Amino acid sequence: MSDDQSSQPSKRSWLEKLSDTFSAEIRDRDQILQLLQEAHENELLDNSAYHIMQGAIEVSDQHARDIMVPRSQMVVIEPGDAVTAILDKIVESSHSRFPVMNDDNTAVVGILLAKDLLRLARESDFNPERMTARIDEVIRPPVFVPESKRLNRLLRDFRETRNHMAIVVDEYGGVAGLVTIEDVLEEIVGDIEDEHDPLEEEDIQELGDGRYRVSALTEVEDFNDFFRTELSDDEFDTIGGYVTHVFGHLPKRGEAVTIADWHFVVHTADDRRIRLLDVTRSGRRHTAPELTPHLASPEERL
Incomplete structure (x- = not known):
């Protein structure tokens, strides 16, 4: 039996499950998400289509x-x-x-x-x-x-x-x-880039007045060289990974943290990772920056 023929039963099985799901009254969105995941794994949905359909379903759980x-x-x-x-x-x-x-x-x-x-x-x-x-x-x-x-x-x-x-x-x-x-x-x-968004290859962009926009994919070593910091790159290769570790969770846009003399604000993020960070000098230093972050309070953000 050829590879194409051997793959047909699994695809038919998934399509049958999808048909059964939509022919009955749907009460559980998790069931639909599970089916979409199976379709993605079986290459019936490409990566972009899968994430768009997933986002369309999950958006009703989010608030302004x-x-x-x-x-x-x-x-x-x-x-x-x-x-x-x-x-x-x-x-x-x-x-x-x-x-x-x-x-x-x-x-x-x-x-x-x-x-x-x-x-x-x-x-x-x-x-x-x-x-x-x-x-x-x-x-x-x-x-x-x-x-x-x-x-x-x-x-x-x-x-x-x-x-x-x-x-x-x-x-x-x-x-x-x-x-x-x-x-x-x-x-x-996902992110909609336009002609005004900074190009991804520009890892660190100076905005003026001591403000910088930094790609989360910037290597920690490159970040240290540019800002003359001494953040450890033993566990995390990118500044996005390092900052996420300091937060202790995947932060959303607008969340802020102070590390050493620098204040980080999440400029862009999705449900998988940070994309861009706004960085300014804070004037405050922590003795152990990777262990003692300063999370901005609601009053500080207003």
Whole structure:
């Protein structure tokens, strides 16, 4: 019997189980995930399709708080910002949507789209003073969602309203962070890279003002050479593995830890590993950095 013929019974067996599952009332998602895993192992689903289907099923278990950009990392339009300052923020951050804060900088009162600012620039003959005077005309009303909002429902709302950003509020109505439709989609399909994301081959990218963006795949030895640190590479080859060990769990985006004189914030991560880290000098040193991490408290992140 040929290899192709010998493999047919197992494939038919899996397809029969799949047919039986969907012909009956489905009560257990774990059963579906198990079948998808078997299909992946039997090479009936490639790696990308498997993870997308897995992500689509598991996304309903996640909430806005799990993937939001924390308030401390939000790039916002502050009271009194002139158009020139706003343009600088757009260029530096490469974002397309920006929360607009109220007069005392405690609440979000609107959302500014970069494309709306371009339209205003043309209508104002590219005069900064005229643009600043008319900025309120192009600020859109914000959409607020609770931290507990499930991602599958949030994605549905994004699609129905054609809105791409929501402000996440805590139980007291305060701003906890923000979430975008791209954030939700990345939980399903994985990271969506665009032309503004740093290239993976640039392991350490200087952002200015003492800030760095570091690939989690950077060798610990290379990290030590660049930052003049002495982190041990006996157990972990990459800085991502080292930082994950210090956390004691796989951290999510926005989680922070201080190691030696350096403060690490998870910039990008998926359900398998850290991808990018934001690194700044903390000014604090621990005598045994790999054993005594400083986890940022909620107050430090606000």
